[in-house]
Amino acid sequence: MAKKDDDISEEERKLSEGTAKVYQERLKILKKAQEYSQADEIPKAVDLYGRYLNALALYYKVDEKLLDPKLFNPEKDLAELFLISHVYWDLSKAYDRSPNLHLESKRCLDQYVKFTIGFKYQYVNARTIKTFIRKRLAHNPKAFKQAHERIQVESKGCFVSTDLFGNHSQITNDLRLFKSRSMKYKSFRVIFSWYYNFLCPIYFHVAQVPIINFFNRNLFKVIVTSTWFMTKNNNDANT
Numbered sequence: 001m002a003k004k005d006d007d008i009s010e011e012e013r014k015l016s017e018g019t020a021k022v023y024q025e026r027l028k029i030l031k032k033a034q035e036y037s038q039a040d041e042i043p044k045a046v047d048l049y050g051r052y053l054n055a056l057a058l059y060y061k062v063d064e065k066l067l068d069p070k071l072f073n074p075e076k077d078l079a080e081l082f083l084i085s086h087v088y089w090d091l092s093k094a095y096d097r098s099p100n101l102h103l104e105s106k107r108c109l110d111q112y113v114k115f116t117i118g119f120k121y122q123y124v125n126a127r128t129i130k131t132f133i134r135k136r137l138a139h140n141p142k143a144f145k146q147a148h149e150r151i152q153v154e155s156k157g158c159f160v161s162t163d164l165f166g167n168h169s170q171i172t173n174d175l176r177l178f179k180s181r182s183m184k185y186k187s188f189r190v191i192f193s194w195y196y197n198f199l200c201p202i203y204f205h206v207a208q209v210p211i212i213n214f215f216n217r218n219l220f221k222v223i224v225t226s227t228w229f230m231t232k233n234n235n236d237a238n239t
Contacts, residue, residue, distance in 0.1 A: 068114065152189060164220060
C-alpha cells in the first residue's frame, strides 16, 4: 500500500527532493564532464561522468553497474540513451590508459555495447569504435575488438528496413531472421559490417534532405525488397 503524505518522514521527503534535484542537474554535470574530456583533463572528466551515471542510478533506484536500457523509454529517452553510451565510451578509453584499470575499461565497454545494440545510432557507435581500433589508440586492443564484434554479431536490427517498412513488418522480420542465421559465416559478417558502417550512414544522412530523400527511400525500397525476396527462400529452407 502506498504511503500517504502524512506517513512520509521528513528524512524520506528530503531524500526524494534530493534525488530529484540531482537528477535535474545531471545534464549540467555531463556537459562539464565533456568539457574536461575534450581538454584532456581526464581525472576530472571521470569524476563528473561518475556523478552523471550515479544521478541516473539514484533516480532509477539501481546500482550504477546495473544501469540498463530496459529502464528507459526507447523512443522518449533515445537522446539520453545515446549520451549514456558515449559516457561509457569515454570512460572505457580513460580506464584503458592504465593497465591496472583494464577490467573497469572492459566493464564500461560492455555497457557501451549494451546501450548501443538495437538503437538507431548503432552504426555511429560501431563506426566510432572501429575508427579507434584502426588508429591503434587502444592500449588493450583485444577488448575493443571484441566489443566491436559483439555489436556486429548480437545486433538484430535492420535499420533501413525498419525505417522503410516498420519494426513489425514481414520483410523486416525475415531480414532479421536471415541475419541471425548468417552471422556465423565470416563472409556475411563482412557484408553486415559494410551495411552498418557504410550503407546505414548514407541512408540516414540523405534522409535529412527532403527532396533527395523521396527518391532515396524509393530506391532503397527496391533494394530492400529485392534482398528480401532472395533471403526469403533461404529462411523457408531453414524453417
